[in-house]
Amino acid sequence: MPSNRLRLIVKTVLATVIVLGAGAALVGFTVLKAGWYNVAATQPHYQFVYSLLEQGMHESVRFHARNVPEPPPSSDARVLRGAGVFNNHCVQCHGAPGVPMAAFGQSMQPAPGPLVDAARRWTPRQMYWITRHGIRMAGMPAWEFQLPDDDIWAIVAFLEKLPMQTTASYQALVAAAQNVDDAPAPTPVPANPDPQRGRTALAQYACQSCHVIPGVTGSQTFVGPPLEGLEQRKYIAGVLPTTRDNLVHWIRAPQSVDPQTTMPAVGVSERDARDMAAYLLKQE
Numbered sequence: 380m381p382s383n384r385l386r387l388i389v390k391t392v393l394a395t396v397i398v399l400g401a402g403a404a405l406v407g408f409t410v411l412k413a414g415w416y417n418v419a420a421t422q423p424h425y426q427f428v429y430s431l432l433e434q435g436m437h438e439s440v441r442f443h444a445r446n447v448p449e450p451p452p453s454s455d456a457r458v459l460r461g462a463g464v465f466n467n468h469c470v471q472c473h474g475a476p477g478v479p480m481a482a483f484g485q486s487m488q489p490a491p492g493p494l495v496d497a498a499r500r501w502t503p504r505q506m507y508w509i510t511r512h513g514i515r516m517a518g519m520p521a522w523e524f525q526l527p528d529d530d531i532w533a534i535v536a537f538l539e540k541l542p543m544q545t546t547a548s549y550q551a552l553v554a555a556a557q558n559v560d561d562a563p564a565p566t567p568v569p570a571n572p573d574p575q576r577g578r579t580a581l582a583q584y585a586c587q588s589c590h591v592i593p594g595v596t597g598s599q600t601f602v603g604p605p606l607e608g609l610e611q612r613k614y615i616a617g618v619l620p621t622t623r624d625n626l627v628h629w630i631r632a633p634q635s636v637d638p639q640t641t642m643p644a645v646g647v648s649e650r651d652a653r654d655m656a657a658y659l660l661k662q663e
């Protein structure tokens with residue numbers, strides 16, 4: 380009977396898929412546990428793996444940048460500021476006309492390419508998205524919590540002009556931008572802290588590299604104490620009574636509380652520290 384045959388075919392196909400799937404998982408697991416996969420940065424991906432990942436990255440940026448608002452209008456002042464910020468934060472990895480990448484940029488895998496042609500491949504909104512959010516597992520940092528939004532747009536305005544630059548004109552722009560003050564403009568602190576933003580901020584300031592923090596992905600590290608149940612502890616770092624304001628103060632300037640502490644001040648803004656405190660103390 381045809382229906383019996385069909386059932387047999389379906390069963391055989393399913394069994395084959397399951398056996399092959401389990402086999403592949405077993406091989407993958409063995410390679411992983413045996414340490415045969417080579418994580419060395421001197422060992423590049425195979426070309427087809429690289430091309431596939433690059434394609435995936437492009438599609439991901441295209442998809443996620445679709446809701447980015449229209450850029451503010453470009454101007455000479457904005458381009459100049461962008462050149463200054465680029466020269467302070469980006470040129471080390473990406474280089475510029477006549478300027479090499481720093482040694483650590485050259486030997487990264489994947490290599491951060493020059494951005495002279497970025498504006499030909501990306502729209503301004505896509506360049507904004509990449510700069511703001513970074514590219515995970517590629518070494519491209521996220522700048523959302525490191526640079527004010529206006530400066531990210533300034534870099535984009537500069538990147539749009541980059542394809543036209545020569546070595547000389549780039550040097551002239553950077554020299555003119557020397558006086559650009561790179562200190563982030565203080566962002567206004569909203570009345571109500573945002574715990575979910577605080578959770579993102581914790582990872583963006585790498586707090587999880589020293590602390591185990593519930594809800595923040597990281598290693599089992601105990602350089603600093605775990606931050607679970609902070610609201611139940613009487614004192615922050617055994618010194619300050621646990622209140623939201625004291626926690627903000629500790630996060631921003633631990634050494635002003637305890638000059639001996641090895642916890643560094645990592646440059647957290649008032650707003651970001653308030654959001655972190657709201658998340659850590661579980662207050663809405």
Ligand code: HEC
Binds near residue numbers: 469472520
């Ligand atoms: C620590 C090194 C590093 C720094 C600093 C850095 N980047 Fe990147 N960037 C990368 C890497 C790595 C990639 C990914 C390359 C890849 O996936 O092919 C990348 C990719 C990009 C891309 C996409 C490039 C393309 O054409 O596909 C843009 C745009 C970009 N970065 C902008 C910036 C800007 C703007 C800054 C400064 C605010 C910056 N980057 C700072 C490492 C860096």
Ligand code: HEC
Binds near residue numbers: 584587605642645
């Ligand atoms: C380089 C490692 C390191 C980094 C990065 C770091 N911390 Fe710490 N942190 C410590 C150490 C060490 C202590 C213990 C300090 C002490 O008791 O004097 C500590 C203590 C604390 C405490 C008090 C904990 C308690 O049990 O009382 C809090 C809260 C805290 N850190 C939050 C943060 C936040 C938020 C960040 C990110 C902005 C951060 N830390 C980044 C090392 C670090």
